[in-house]
Amino acid sequence: MPWRVAPADRLAGVAPDPYHVWMSEIMLQQTTVAAVKDYFVKFTQRWPTVQDLAAADDADVMAAWAGLGYYARARNLLKCARVVANELGGVFPSDEVGLQKLPGVGPYTSAAVASIAFDQSATVLDGNVERVMARYHLIEEPLPTSKETLRGLAAGMLPDARFGDYSQAIMDLGATICTPRSPACGICPWMEGCKARPAGMAAELPKKLPKAVKPTRFGTCYVAIRKDGAVLLERRPDKGLLGGMLGWPGTEWAVDAPDMRPPFEAEWTVLSEEARHTFTHFHLRLSVQCAVVTDDFDQDVGEFIAASDYDVNDLPTVMRKVWKLVNPTV
Template identity: 65%
Template structure:
């Protein structure tokens, strides 16, 4: 493919078919001189890591309504931010979001750096996110490669090396095609192409702006690319969660350590997620073990939690966690796995009333 022609073709397509996304300044507005807000670009890119656009839109709109700029987010209580993030997963992103906002607001005068290298020096911003912010917010000719771009490049260039070994080859192909003109629009155009036309299954090659030069289509293997190395079986870890309700309706919760999975999030007192002996319950009570486990799949393992439930009188003290008043408890503030525990426990608690 002629690199300049390839960029021109997809930019022309993008100008007509760009997705309307709440964090995006569309091609028409950009042509009229409207510049993207780096804060909104940064926030969206952090949210979109390992998450779909459909899942992120509601979170993004809620975050920007609560905290419309980086200074507002920097001043927000971390616990509130973590609560609003609940359900998006990969909770280290939320902790780094607050850290990054505070660095930008308090040390950089509220202004995001424009260069990728400087962006990568901020908490939670790695090579991909730094390149995406630099390209989309500041029109820097950076190479932006997410999952959609990987798929498009593997097909256009007929790269048959399985992922993840193919990543350097795919990145080199993407770098060769990144134009100096309108690199921000180009990056978003390739993402949109992968999301709407060059999809994982049954790509719509007939309406693709790169159908003619696509080497995989010419070879008839576009549906098979990118290839992926066989996954190893996901290991299973076990644990226990204790759900205690006081007579006044308050629930016993504890905040998890900042480091590790679900760091800084509210959850039910329980065990480590391994095969170590179960810890003593957080308080003396008539604990009832539920017949069903709470199951949740993380990236690298499956978790199965035994759930124990108890009603306790007022005045009972716990060696772990604190009782949260029923009026202040929102299940939506819990990470997904802890909500699954609560969903199982709720039936038992309601029946006990």
């Protein structure tokens, strides 16, 4: 992983970059390593230091984050970078208490950064570690109610030294061997002490409370394209879903289909297909309407972005899905 320092290098005195560790942990929140790698490289190449990131334009950072999801993380990334750069002299706090005072840094992230970047004794409890603890100690109480029990068990297994190496190793154990399905118990380095293995329950743990059924919301997007190729986009409010991101003008997203009123008069074409997307708490179904307007068209919604400046990859995934439906027709 591009943000890691190998154990041998750490023993030789090579310290992890707290900026890299912090950024990787923010990106990895509810996101896989495979999805994060390219974004991490892109961000650290474009903004090599926390000072560089702090000085970046909000729109540039949000565009670079597009597609990674959970966009509040990107806004907190900027807020945190600016606190560190402008109020803390570019130096990250080295302990959990100090780290948790930063925007967007909670108990898990503070423990991970303190442990991995600063080799502090801290209990890192992500989904992988929860799974390892539940199986190793045969905890049948379901998540999330068992979280604090698992945290206490994880704290009791901390070593006396090399806290950063241990934290990364136990997360890797859960990610590669003690996996959610078909755990590779036969090659696990902890197989002798694991209680779930002899009980034949490894694959059943951790148990989880049933998830609530996700509701479905509906809405409409309006894609206006000028004859010169410019597209009409608007920036969503900073607060709320997809906050601060560019997107197509449209209706609210509601459980009851909202009133479809185009933002302005034009010859709108209703597409036969919907754009569908699933967020953490709901499914979304978007009706799509498109129109081609004259180059001198005047509107008071959003802003036309010239074809030379428009990159669909700067849009969040759901907005890319809308464009994918429209693009073959223009």
